[in-house]
Amino acid sequence: xxxxxxxxxxxxxxxxxxxxxxxxxxxxxxxxxxxxxxxxxxxxxxxxxxxxxxxxxxxxxxxxxxxxxxxxxxxxxxxxxxxxxxxxxxxxxxxxxxxxxxxxxxxxxxxxxxxxxx
Amino acid sequence: xxxxxxxxxxxxxxxxxxxxxxxxxxxxxxxxxxxxxxxxxxxxxxxxxxxxxxxxxxxxxxxxxxxxxxxxxxxxxxxxxxxxxxxxxxxxxxxxxxxxxxxxxxxxxxxxx
Numbered sequence: 001x002x003x004x005x006x007x008x009x010x011x012x013x014x015x016x017x018x019x020x021x022x023x024x025x026x027x028x029x030x031x032x033x034x035x036x037x038x039x040x041x042x043x044x045x046x047x048x049x050x051x052x053x054x055x056x057x058x059x060x061x062x063x064x065x066x067x068x069x070x071x072x073x074x075x076x077x078x079x080x081x082x083x084x085x086x087x088x089x090x091x092x093x094x095x096x097x098x099x100x101x102x103x104x105x106x107x108x109x110x111x112x113x114x115x116x117x118x
Numbered sequence: 119x120x121x122x123x124x125x126x127x128x129x130x131x132x133x134x135x136x137x138x139x140x141x142x143x144x145x146x147x148x149x150x151x152x153x154x155x156x157x158x159x160x161x162x163x164x165x166x167x168x169x170x171x172x173x174x175x176x177x178x179x180x181x182x183x184x185x186x187x188x189x190x191x192x193x194x195x196x197x198x199x200x201x202x203x204x205x206x207x208x209x210x211x212x213x214x215x216x217x218x219x220x221x222x223x224x225x226x227x228x229x230x231x
């Protein structure tokens with residue numbers, strides 16, 4: 001069975017500081033990995049995704065994440081935080097079958113609330 | 119514009135009443151999903167469907183029911199058997215082929231009093 005663990009339910013940074021949100025996964029087969037962002041009382045918006053190929057993935061709003069198979073990690077980073085980055089962030093995993101197409105449901109981490117101080 | 123529409127955004131019901139949450143998509147996606155969100159628990163899968171007239175239980179299906187009579191629609195009924203129904207409910211859809219993410223609606227906040 002697949003699972004996702006996000007280390008730290010709350011992360012607080014100053015505006016302009018580095019953002020690092022941690023995500024570790026477990027999966028018996030190669031996974032596809034996603035980061036989503038959620039603003040209060042809204043749905044989830046995709047930030048970025050890893051499927052195959054380059055392990056450093058760039059997403060929207062200046063975020064990026066690196067897939068490290070040996071560490072089973074997919075941490076999300078942004079060099080310089082902005083006040084508008086304050087939101088809740090979810091890491092998710094989806095299984096890939098042998099043919100390379102994705103199927104089935106997403107498994108989500110518990111979420112990390114990012115607070116940005118002026 | 120293509121997307122997923124959930125309605126209503128806020129819903130209040132008395133304890134013991136069944137309530138149905140609407141989810142419609144015009145993305146021509148085969149798969150649709152219902153998630154429940156509670157603070158600090160992430161998103162938990164209630165039901166999902168990969169084809170019309172077929173659906174599977176997720177991790178927390180007890181007290182919920184769904185139908186999939188049309189490709190575009192996947193309504194969720196929260197029954198009186200659900201012991202703690204107050205939550206934020208999110209509907210999502212995705213294609214079955216290719217490597218793509220799930221697309222989410224704006225959610226329905228259900229409060230049972």
